Amino acid sequence: MHPAYSVILFTTASGAGYGLLALLGLVGFNHGQASSVAFALVCMFIALGLITIGLLSSTFHLGHPERAWRALSQWRSSWLSREGVAAVITYVPALAFGLVWSGLIDAPRLIAPLGVVTAVMAMVTVFTTGMIYASLKTIRAWNQMLTVPVYLVLGLATGSALLAGIASLFERFQVFQAVLTIALLLAALILKFAYWRMIDEAPRDHTMESATGLGSIGTVGQWEVPHTSENYVQKEMGYAVARKHAKTLRRFVLVLLALALLAMLASLALSYFAILAAALALAAAVVERWLFFAEAQHVVTLFYGAKSA
Amino acid sequence: MTSLPPPSAKKLGLVIDLDTCVGCQACATSCKEWNAQGYSAPLNDSNPYGSEPTGVWLNRIHGFEVKEEGQAHSRIVNFPRSCLHCEEPACVTVCPTGASYKRAEDGIVLVNPETCIGCKLCSWACPYGAREYDQSDGVMKKCTLCVDRIYNENLDVEDRQPACVKACPTGARHFGDLGDASSNVSKLVAERGGYDLLPEMGYKPVNKYLPPRPRRDAHTAKAEALPKPDGSAFDRLFVWADKLLSSKRVVGRVSDIDNSGKLEG
Numbered sequence: 001m002h003p004a005y006s007v008i009l010f011t012t013a014s015g016a017g018y019g020l021l022a023l024l025g026l027v028g029f030n031h032g033q034a035s036s037v038a039f040a041l042v043c044m045f046i047a048l049g050l051i052t053i054g055l056l057s058s059t060f061h062l063g064h065p066e067r068a069w070r071a072l073s074q075w076r077s078s079w080l081s082r083e084g085v086a087a088v089i090t091y092v093p094a095l096a097f098g099l100v101w102s103g104l105i106d107a108p109r110l111i112a113p114l115g116v117v118t119a120v121m122a123m124v125t126v127f128t129t130g131m132i133y134a135s136l137k138t139i140r141a142w143n144q145m146l147t148v149p150v151y152l153v154l155g156l157a158t159g160s161a162l163l164a165g166i167a168s169l170f171e172r173f174q175v176f177q178a179v180l181t182i183a184l185l186l187a188a189l190i191l192k193f194a195y196w197r198m199i200d201e202a203p204r205d206h207t208m209e210s211a212t213g214l215g216s217i218g219t220v221g222q223w224e225v226p227h228t229s230e231n232y233v234q235k236e237m238g239y240a241v242a243r244k245h246a247k248t249l250r251r252f253v254l255v256l257l258a259l260a261l262l263a264m265l266a267s268l269a270l271s272y273f274a275i276l277a278a279a280l281a282l283a284a285a286v287v288e289r290w291l292f293f294a295e296a297q298h299v300v301t302l303f304y305g306a307k308s309a
Numbered sequence: 310m311t312s313l314p315p316p317s318a319k320k321l322g323l324v325i326d327l328d329t330c331v332g333c334q335a336c337a338t339s340c341k342e343w344n345a346q347g348y349s350a351p352l353n354d355s356n357p358y359g360s361e362p363t364g365v366w367l368n369r370i371h372g373f374e375v376k377e378e379g380q381a382h383s384r385i386v387n388f389p390r391s392c393l394h395c396e397e398p399a400c401v402t403v404c405p406t407g408a409s410y411k412r413a414e415d416g417i418v419l420v421n422p423e424t425c426i427g428c429k430l431c432s433w434a435c436p437y438g439a440r441e442y443d444q445s446d447g448v449m450k451k452c453t454l455c456v457d458r459i460y461n462e463n464l465d466v467e468d469r470q471p472a473c474v475k476a477c478p479t480g481a482r483h484f485g486d487l488g489d490a491s492s493n494v495s496k497l498v499a500e501r502g503g504y505d506l507l508p509e510m511g512y513k514p515v516n517k518y519l520p521p522r523p524r525r526d527a528h529t530a531k532a533e534a535l536p537k538p539d540g541s542a543f544d545r546l547f548v549w550a551d552k553l554l555s556s557k558r559v560v561g562r563v564s565d566i567d568n569s570g571k572l573e574g
């Protein structure tokens with residue numbers, strides 16, 4: 001699948017934003033009002049900023065951005081529509097939570113319930129994003145049990161690293177934040193490793209023979225393509241990163257995640273290392289997302305010379 | 310609404326005969342011609358006269374090579390590919406705007422160009438590569454089953470057929486109601502063993518493909534026994550005519566003609 005930069009930016013930025021937002025909600029639920037207005041506002045600004053940048057970038061990649069509002073209408077059947085609805089709804093509790101948690105509005109009793117609702121909605125939104133991909137039967141590498149968990153855990157891990165990083169700047173770094181981030185990064189590492197094993201072992205049971213129905217006669221091969229230069233289908237669905245490069249990039253993702261983990265450990269000694277950890281975790285998420293697209297083979301490639309999919 | 314309507318009794322679609330298709334591209338060309346001014350207009354091309362021309366086409370003709378067990382030569386099968394107007398089309402259900410829909414009355418799958426936002430998700434959900442995004446128009450395009458021909462009362466009755474069906478010089482494309490077991494297309498499917506593409510995907514395509522007939526060529530065709538003469542008057546007449554026509558006196562071989570002489574005059 002063609003790795004569109006707008007979609008990679010959207011899913012990683014908004015993933016981290018929602019991860020951070022969910023954790024802030026839980027912090028509010030646990031501790032009540034934030035200890036400093038500035039800290040709370042910066043956290044909320046970064047979380048909602050990342051989410052908004054992501055949403056805008058995904059809108060600009062549309063053929064008709066001015067009609068984007070229509071995407072909210074088909075939530076009964078479409079995961080993309082559900083994602084849009086969830087994203088829009090989440091702004092309401094998130095903004096309300098930001099106001100009371102920071103203390104700009106004095107309503108301490110609302111902090112806990114708004115925090116929980118914000119956290120749940122943030123995770124629901126990331127879940128719907130993952131489901132857009134996981135529900136496509138045409139793409140074996142996405143139509144897997146681990147696709148959604150990877151989206152959730154990477155969002156939380158990058159969000160958690162961000163939270164620790166921001167906290168270190170405000171001298172509010174806590175051991176608990178580091179431990180949580182380490183646990184999430186470790187989970188991301190393990191899940192991603194398992195995901196790659198899963199897609200490598202998943203049976204490639206669609207063949208050129210079943211696509212053309214000519215298997216009853218014999219083995220099928222491509223003889224002539226229908227057009228002289230690549231068409232939309234080939235450009236969008238035929239993109240494939242070479243296996244050799246995919247291997248290298250997979251290792252790169254694992255190394256970045258491991259380095260983020262080490263930086264997080266180091267932050268226990270010097271809290272500013274959490275900022276480095278956040279940068280490394282975000283870099284890992286971007287490369288991971290690029291590979292998620294570039295490695296995925298679409299079943300339509302069978303009509304264009306692929307033997308199995 | 311992108312939720313699917315209840316299954317319709319009428320299932321309009323195409324039946325494509327892989328035995329007779331010669332891969333001439335006539336259907337693809339006439340599809341482009343009709344649709345570039347019909348429902349799907351404009352059907353944009355970019356860089357049409359350059360070295361890398363691309364453009365939106367709703368019908369693509371592939372060529373496959375099939376190697377049969379124990380045969381020295383492989384067979385070429387020409388293979389037209391367009392929307393199959395599936396009964397369970399995920400291209401419709403994934404659409405966030407409702408622009409993609411399946412018609413309740415006849416099962417045709419269409420895109421409303423007024424509401425499509427060009428998110429391309431439907432093209433990801435189609436296993437058959439039947440949807441092509443129009444970059445200049447910012448919306449998705451696909452085969453309309455020539456909905457603007459088949460019900461078009463401004464056309465003569467015999468022209469109320471998809472453009473591709475009308476254009477095919479070998480009659481390899483058939484249009485009709487596959488929901489009606491007594492229709493010509495349904496009979497053709499039953500007779501010739503028409504099949505679904507990628508049936509394991511579960512999209513239940515309406516369009517069917519007719520397999521190439523078993524190979525008949527110098528290697529596989531059995532020599533048919535000639536009928537023995539029965540000695541009737543007709544037989545004797547044919548034997549006489551055969552002798553006469555095979556004889557040198559009637560049609561000489563080229564070498565028998567004297568061409569050594571000079572031209573007269």
Ligand code: SF4
Nearest residue numbers: 392393395398400435
């Ligand atoms: S062939 Fe593709 S575009 Fe056509 S109905 Fe089926 S899934 Fe949809």
Ligand code: SF4
Nearest residue numbers: 404425426428429431
């Ligand atoms: S590209 Fe258009 S028709 Fe396709 S899913 Fe998006 S909005 Fe629907």
Ligand code: SF4
Nearest residue numbers: 340452454455471473
């Ligand atoms: S039915 Fe019409 S739109 Fe569809 S392939 Fe044939 S000519 Fe093209």
